Amino acid sequence: MSKIKIIQVQVLNTDERAIKKRLREFLRDLRKRNLAKELIGDDEHSADFDDGDLDLFKAELPDGGLTYKDEAVIANRVRCLISKRSRAEGTAHLSKEDLQRLSPKEASMKALTAPSEHWADEVAAALHEEMPWMGRATECAWHDLRRVARRGTAIKVEPLLINGPPGIGKSTWARVMATRLGLPMAQSDAGVGSAGFDVAGVERGWGSAQPGRPVNLLLDHRIANPIFVVDEICKAGVATSTQGRSFSLSEAMLGLMEPATARTWTCPYFRVAFDMSHISWIFTSNNLDTVPEPFLSRCQIVEIQEITSQQLHDFAVRRGTEMGLSQEALEAVWEALGRAPQVTGRRMSFRDVVRMLERAEALEGRPRLH
Incomplete structure (x- = not known):
């Protein structure tokens, strides 16, 4: 198991109490040092003193108290510093609740890895034994698992589209595989009109603003490489807002499936970049005729026959x-x-x-x- 940085934000110290404590200590130390210099003086007798002597002399002096004005200046500087650091992190626009859930300090998440190619063989064999009619899908997953085992990278199945008659267990196969791999899984139905927003999320300013399910899956489990299933991608429609803007699930998926763009994918809700390139995407369909070509070109496509x-x-x-x-x-x-x-x-x-x-x-x- 390794760790991968998923939330693409800088992690800076914004702990108000800790910063105030450090500034108070710095101010007291600075004043003691200045007082030590004044007591030593700058005449011919002080020429023999060096920095080491100054530190020893400073240590013998009592700590001076801070005035009300000192505390006010420190508090003002801390507010300015925290504000600037929050803007630098790219999280200044988030509420405390969202920031706590995003938890930038835990930007790196655990990634489950394949122990060996033998382990990949055993997983594929168990999956095939349970659902042999899904053999072609199992074979694709098997090759992907062996490849990541050889490389020592996070477990991932490349975007896989399973096309076949309804009711043959395509979604169940994905759930069984997630269980065998020990990975969290979530699911969305493309036949629902709002499926695009369900996956990508809804940006702030809308009444229904919320992060998409894949982002929720990452934040809830803190696992970098979960499995996400989109059912009936062939029924994905186009959602249109009251302002006339259209939004297609298949178009939204292109940026999430392409490794180069998925590494820095920006969540519309949090407005923070996430590395979504480690998610295993599984799609199911009953008919490929309605699925756009750009989407198909990014998938491994397997045809499953009727179950006997x-x-x-x-x-x-x-x-x-x-x-x-x-x-x-x-x-x-x-x-x-x-x-x-x-x-x-x-x-x-x-x-x-x-x-x-x-x-x-x-x-x-x-x-x-x-």
Whole structure:
């Protein structure tokens, strides 16, 4: 594990009490030194004294007290100094609450690293065993993990766009991977009209001003390389303000996905630069036709086929066993999956299996009436 500077601000001392204490000590020391020089004098007898003698003589003098005027001058200088240092840090515009949350003194965050290529192999193998139909996505992540393990850099999966039918577990795959890697994860739905603001944040001056979820993810966990998932990027629209300004999620993502611009990306809310280049971006879609080409050119694109009945069965058995379901409950789930297409008139999806397993778990844990 290493540390990476994420919040791009200067960290200067703005502790009012500490600065006042230092100025008081400096003023007392300066006056004692001047008094020692006056007592020694500048005649022929004082020529034999050097700086060492002056310091010894100064140390024998009592500390002089500070007057009310001295304290007022010190307080005024401290206010000016703190104001100038805050402007130099680039945080003078922030409220105390925002500044406390931003915590510039903790600008460097922990970055999780891959222990070895063997570790990367084990993570990929476990991920593939749990969700084998997502093999192509797992393979992309596997290669990225082996590369960062060789380099000794922070764990990162290059921007990955998973395209495939709905309900096959694309988002779940990302969550399982985040768990296997031990990284925090957050998620946003591109189908929501305000998704662009949800990711990038809303600048000050708006009633809904707030930082974006990726920035919140960094500040909440203090981990430099989390995973962020954007669902259904194919449904991302364009949000328009009351003043006629448009804002597109796909356009907002370009600056966050490009390493050169992501290193100094400025948060619209905090108006402070963040290094966002260590975030692993995972996108899901059902159709690539509506995704802009500039966005596609920055992603690794993998196509996932429809999940088969056998893969659903294997997943249900494996996940149900991990949940502690009885054999009877697992058989009931599989029987329900077999009959469901005839009843509902549609294919069963990964989501259906998860819901059935959760329902079976709730029923098994429910107390019986006597």
